[in-house]
Amino acid sequence: MLSFSSLTFLFKICRRIQFSDLRRAPFVALQLEKRSELAIWVSNFRTLSMGNDAGSPQGPVTCGSWIRRPENLNLVVLGRSRRGSSCPSLLEIFSFDPKTTSLSTSPLTTYVLEAEEGDPVAITVHPSGDDFVCALSNGSCKLFELYGRETNMKLLAKELAPLQGIGPQKCISFSVDGSKFAAGGMDGHLRIMEWPSMRVILDEPRAHNSVQDMDFSLDSEFLASTSTDGSARIWKTEDGVPLNTLSRNSDEKIELCRFSKDGTKPFLFCSVQKGDTSVTAVYDISTWNKIGHKRLIRKSASVMSISNDGKYLSLGSKDGDICVVEVKKMQIYHYSKRLHLGTNIASLEFCPGERVVLTTSVEWGALVTKLTVPKDWKEWQIYLVLLGLFLASAVAFYIFFENSDSFWNFPMGKDQPARPRFKPVLKDPQSYDDQNIWGPVDM
Amino acid sequence: MAGGQLGVLNALDVAKTQWYHFTAIVIAGMGFFTDAYDLFCISLVTKLLGRLYYTDITNPKPGVLPPNVQAAVTGVALCGTLAGQLFFGWLGDKLGRKRVYGLTLMLMVVCSVASGLSFGDTPKGVMATLCFFRFWLGFGIGGDYPLSATIMSEYANKKTRGAFIAAVFAMQGFGILAGGIVALIVSSAYDHKYDLPSYKDNPAGSKVDSLDYVWRIILMFGAVPAGLTYYWRMKMPETARYTALVAKNAKQAASDMSKVLQVEVEAEEDKLQHMVESEHQKYGLFSKEFAKRHGLHLVGTTVTWFLLDIAFYSQNLFQKDIFSAIGWIPPAQDMNAIHEVYRIARAQTLIALCSTVPGYWFTVAFIDIMGRFAIQLMGFFFMTVFMFALAIPYNHWKNHNNIGFVVMYSFTFFFSNFGPNATTFVVPAEIFPARLRSTCHGISAAAGKAGAIVGAFGFLYAAQSTNPDKVDHGYPTGIGVKNSLIVLGVINFFGMVFTLLVPESKGKSLEELSGENEDDGAEAIEMAGSARTVPV
Numbered sequence: 001m002l003s004f005s006s007l008t009f010l011f012k013i014c015r016r017i018q019f020s021d022l023r024r025a026p027f028v029a030l031q032l033e034k035r036s037e038l039a040i041w042v043s044n045f046r047t048l049s050m051g052n053d054a055g056s057p058q059g060p061v062t063c064g065s066w067i068r069r070p071e072n073l074n075l076v077v078l079g080r081s082r083r084g085s086s087c088p089s090l091l092e093i094f095s096f097d098p099k100t101t102s103l104s105t106s107p108l109t110t111y112v113l114e115a116e117e118g119d120p121v122a123i124t125v126h127p128s129g130d131d132f133v134c135a136l137s138n139g140s141c142k143l144f145e146l147y148g149r150e151t152n153m154k155l156l157a158k159e160l161a162p163l164q165g166i167g168p169q170k171c172i173s174f175s176v177d178g179s180k181f182a183a184g185g186m187d188g189h190l191r192i193m194e195w196p197s198m199r200v201i202l203d204e205p206r207a208h209n210s211v212q213d214m215d216f217s218l219d220s221e222f223l224a225s226t227s228t229d230g231s232a233r234i235w236k237t238e239d240g241v242p243l244n245t246l247s248r249n250s251d252e253k254i255e256l257c258r259f260s261k262d263g264t265k266p267f268l269f270c271s272v273q274k275g276d277t278s279v280t281a282v283y284d285i286s287t288w289n290k291i292g293h294k295r296l297i298r299k300s301a302s303v304m305s306i307s308n309d310g311k312y313l314s315l316g317s318k319d320g321d322i323c324v325v326e327v328k329k330m331q332i333y334h335y336s337k338r339l340h341l342g343t344n345i346a347s348l349e350f351c352p353g354e355r356v357v358l359t360t361s362v363e364w365g366a367l368v369t370k371l372t373v374p375k376d377w378k379e380w381q382i383y384l385v386l387l388g389l390f391l392a393s394a395v396a397f398y399i400f401f402e403n404s405d406s407f408w409n410f411p412m413g414k415d416q417p418a419r420p421r422f423k424p425v426l427k428d429p430q431s432y433d434d435q436n437i438w439g440p441v442d443m
Numbered sequence: 444m445a446g447g448q449l450g451v452l453n454a455l456d457v458a459k460t461q462w463y464h465f466t467a468i469v470i471a472g473m474g475f476f477t478d479a480y481d482l483f484c485i486s487l488v489t490k491l492l493g494r495l496y497y498t499d500i501t502n503p504k505p506g507v508l509p510p511n512v513q514a515a516v517t518g519v520a521l522c523g524t525l526a527g528q529l530f531f532g533w534l535g536d537k538l539g540r541k542r543v544y545g546l547t548l549m550l551m552v553v554c555s556v557a558s559g560l561s562f563g564d565t566p567k568g569v570m571a572t573l574c575f576f577r578f579w580l581g582f583g584i585g586g587d588y589p590l591s592a593t594i595m596s597e598y599a600n601k602k603t604r605g606a607f608i609a610a611v612f613a614m615q616g617f618g619i620l621a622g623g624i625v626a627l628i629v630s631s632a633y634d635h636k637y638d639l640p641s642y643k644d645n646p647a648g649s650k651v652d653s654l655d656y657v658w659r660i661i662l663m664f665g666a667v668p669a670g671l672t673y674y675w676r677m678k679m680p681e682t683a684r685y686t687a688l689v690a691k692n693a694k695q696a697a698s699d700m701s702k703v704l705q706v707e708v709e710a711e712e713d714k715l716q717h718m719v720e721s722e723h724q725k726y727g728l729f730s731k732e733f734a735k736r737h738g739l740h741l742v743g744t745t746v747t748w749f750l751l752d753i754a755f756y757s758q759n760l761f762q763k764d765i766f767s768a769i770g771w772i773p774p775a776q777d778m779n780a781i782h783e784v785y786r787i788a789r790a791q792t793l794i795a796l797c798s799t800v801p802g803y804w805f806t807v808a809f810i811d812i813m814g815r816f817a818i819q820l821m822g823f824f825f826m827t828v829f830m831f832a833l834a835i836p837y838n839h840w841k842n843h844n845n846i847g848f849v850v851m852y853s854f855t856f857f858f859s860n861f862g863p864n865a866t867t868f869v870v871p872a873e874i875f876p877a878r879l880r881s882t883c884h885g886i887s888a889a890a891g892k893a894g895a896i897v898g899a900f901g902f903l904y905a906a907q908s909t910n911p912d913k914v915d916h917g918y919p920t921g922i923g924v925k926n927s928l929i930v931l932g933v934i935n936f937f938g939m940v941f942t943l944l945v946p947e948s949k950g951k952s953l954e955e956l957s958g959e960n961e962d963d964g965a966e967a968i969e970m971a972g973s974a975r976t977v978p979v
Contacts, residue, residue, distance in 0.1 A: 264696060265696050265700065266696060267696070267697075267700060282700055282704055284696075284697040284700075286697075287697075291697050291700050291701045291704060291706075292700070292701050292704025292705055292706045293704060293705055294703070294704050294705055328699075328703075329703050330700075330703040330704060331703075382534065382543070382546060383546070386546065386550070389530070390579065393575070393578070393579070394575065397571065397574075397575045401567070401568075401571045
């Protein structure tokens with residue numbers, strides 16, 4: 001049953017978005033963005049509608065992540081918590097359509113969690129794209145393997161013995177090369193393990209007051225972790241030795257951290273709360289000194305993410321805004337105001353192959369947003385430039401070829417004044433004959 | 444990406460030397476191998492081209508390429524290399540260098556094959572087509588060379604980086620060797636198939652039309668290593684290294700980042716000191732401070748690289764003329780066309796096998812023991828000595844002692860590679876401050892390329908005889924081989940002199956060398972080893 005208030009509310013949301021876009025984006029982008037946004041809302045509305053019709057609405061989305069599959073296929077995994085007694089906790093896999101910038105309307109596969117397992121808290125996907133780990137609210141972590149093709153996808157659950165009953169984990173993460181796994185608990189317990197052997201590298205019960213965020217470096221050599229008390233530590237992943245504590249002023253609280261993914265920029269980006277202001281600080285990972293800071297997002301940041309190629313950094317706020325920053329110039333290239341209206345953004349992640357971000361919040365569920373950033377060069381454009389240069393030089397070569405006979409030909413005898421006169425007379429017919437008799441066969 | 448491939452990167456760092464490392468060495472080194480093969484195989488076939496397309500059977504000497512054509516065929520790839528470096532450098536900055544791997548290698552494959560093809564059968568058409576595609580082959584090489592260096596630094600094992608770089612380094616010598624071997628195989632096969640008379644006995648009969656295939660096969664074979672390189676690189680996982688740390692560019696990166704951020708406001712006293720430090724360190728390339736601190740260093744690195752490449756490229760491209768001049772290769776009229784290719788290839792291969800390749804390995808073994816300064820000085824010194832030893836008693840060598848001449852000539856190659864050829868690349872990457880390092884290195888490298896062009900084009904004319912009767916057809920008289928060797932000896936001597944302007948960088952951190960450490964309170968992290976590569 002459609003309720004009048006829901007419909008009115010949806011109308012207001014669309015109207016607000018439209019108004020906001022008019023100020024910020026050019027017309028073409030506005031059309032694209034508006035269509036995408038409307039498609040998303042309609043999609044959500046239909047989902048809610050179907051849910052309502054069935055008489056059992058789904059639980060809120062608690063976490064989400066991209067899954068990179070072969071052949072440039074991208075999937076999304078969402079975790080839903082239970083709602084009441086009739087809606088169990090779920091893990092759902094959706095496919096992503098880059099043409100329409102939307103998720104599939106129904107999941108490819110669903111996994112229902114048992115009641116005693118609790119709700120999904122965090123998801124991290126292995127770089128291979130074949131499996132992911134989900135942290136559950138009952139204090140365990142579970143491994144899920146993804147197999148089958150897109151039309152016949154299944155999830156297979158496995159227990160991870162070292163991660164049973166370890167208490168709720170705030171963040172879990174795989175290293176960039178997929179060889180290590182880290183878990184940061186709400187009790188401040190930090191673990192680093194080899195993957196998939198699960199050999200323990202670090203098992204530190206008092207790493208932090210309570211772990212808030214963590215990230216592996218691009219070369220998988222360092223792990224940065226932050227605490228709810230504002231401190232941040234750097235660990236060597238090879239042997240688990242604590243390397244450094246990031247410097248900060250007394251009024252600063254380091255909340256989020258992400259390592260750069262651009263090999264030419266060895267930095268660690270941190271979201272720092274200074275009083276009522278949230279700024280993004282940059283640390284040099286060769287010295288662990290702070291280089292500087294910049295204010296990027298207007299409200300407090302709740303989540304931070306970096307694109308796979310390292311070009312863009314994204315922040316999500318506790319008020320539902322997201323902004324996307326180009327790393328080289330630290331300039332805002334995309335700002336979506338109140339993408340999740342008035343709600344803390346729980347997850348924010350860049351699509352592996354497209355300029356699209358996935359955001360989730362408890363109130364508004366999962367959204368995919370196409371970013372208004374400069375388009376990357378495509379492969380075919382590069383080939384076109386090179387082909388153009390090639391053809392231009394071919395034309396130049398041909399013109400030179402046609403207009404410079406003297407360059408290529410053997411100098412004629414007459415150019416050598418010292419030569420006796422009778423030789424040229426004899427030479428000419430011989431040259432002619434030589435050309436015919438001894439020239440190479442026409443290929 | 445498969446998990447197994449990702450594991451390679453982890454294994455490269457953690458494990459001791461295993462199969463992964465040899466695989467990585469081959470993959471990283473294939474780029475250098477391909478570049479060296481393609482650039483230098485042309486010198487094996489220019490004599491044959493002259494015979495096939497420019498022979499006048501009424502002339503007692505076999506045909507040779509006219510001077511314009513010889514210069515164009517020989518040097519056009521070098522011009523393409525320069526253009527390619529500029530274009531792909533720009534493209535790499537825009538797109539990220541990984542994305543242009545496939546582009547450069549496919550360009551090299553296509554143009555290697557195409558350079559063996561022709562439009563039409565006239566000498567003009569064949570030579571024009573060859574020059575066109577050699578230019579674009581050089582263009583691809585210009586793009587590939589810095590990428591090969593990047594791959595090497597990115598996949599080097601942290602613990603055994605020095606040995607890794609050494610092995611990749613040596614692939615360049617193997618590329619030159621491979622060119623000679625391919626030419627030997629092809630020319631031997633044709634020599635057995637056709638029993639041709641020498642030019643002197645039968646000018647018309649000393650070549651057959653199918654010899655046209657010989658030079659085409661040798662050039663087109665360059666597509667094989669390029670194709671293999673492409674295949675293997677596409678299987679490599681994406682980079683997972685902070686290349687800025689590996690290449691010791693972290694300070695430059697941090698400096699660039701600080702320009703777009705708000706820097707912390709400091710207390711008044713700290714602020715004053717900070718301003719002083721900033722002023723002291725922020726001199727630019729064209730400032731008085733740079734000229735005072737590093738002006739002579741830049742002159743030293745630029746001039747030494749320029750002088751080296753004059754000698755290096757002229758030796759490589761025209762050693763066959765020297766062999767003929769001293770009789771190790773008989774006069775052209777005493778051989779048939781295919782036998783000439785065989786003799787040239789054999790001579791060049793022996794030089795590469797006995798001198799160039801060992802020279803590389805000696806440099807790698809001793810560069811951190813003797814130091815760059817000593818190696819460069821010693822290299823230039825012995826090159827000077829051997830050049831003069833060849834040139835001054837030239838007539839004696841020519842008439843009495845062929846083997847002695849070849850041995851002495853080999854030593855110039857040995858000390859070129861166990862000497863300035865390697866150090867002129869390493870030193871500019873170490874002695875300049877971070878902000879200006881890539882610029883200064885680029886200036887020095889550009890000077891090296893200019894020297895290569897001077898060597899390739901200039902020596903061709905200079906080596907002609909002073910006697911008009913002995914000059915190759917179409918060339919003006921030159922100063923002769925003897926005097927050319929004297930000129931090269933003088934060039935090497937000046938290289939030795941200008942080496943004195945370059946400081947020793949062995950065992951010192953980059954900050955100490957560039958003077959940054961005098962002002963910085965914080966010590967930079969010492970990164971073990973440095974990426975060392977030599978230009979093709």
